Amino acid sequence: MEVFFYGLFMDQSILKKNDIHPSNPRKGVINNYTLTIGNRASLIPCKNERAYGIVMSVDKDAIQKLYAEPSVEDYIPEEVTITIDSNKTVTAICYNLPKTLITGTNKAYAQSLFELAKKEGFPDDYLRKIAKAAKA
Secondary structure, eight states, X not given: OEEEEOSGGGSHHHHHHTTOOOEEEEEEEEEEEEEXXXXXXXXXXXXXXXXXXXXXXXXXXXXXXXXXXXXXXTOEEEEEEEEOGGGOEEEEEEEEOOXXXXXXXXXXXXXXXXXXXXXXXXXXXXXXXXXXXXXO
């Protein structure tokens, strides 16, 4: 199945440590969502905003097992449309934390996400948003 990752799960080495072996990674953007970083990252609907991430093909059972872990069990899968290279679109599942459950701050998480997003070459304005959360 196709899954859109936008937090630290974009790092394939983290997925592999969780016995998930992704394939076909592609950078993508989801329109009308914004990245929010509390204790962890989540995407929330927000008109005229964009969030960046990586679409990967993963085993359905393995991803369901991952999101059954206590630290991410409150995330809910939703079907989204991601724009990838050359304005092609792909339908993927995106796991998001309900807005009412987004709490706290996590500077270390935000800093790690900033480094990963920078490595992936996401746009400067997006990097600045993540960097701001790392300093909050």
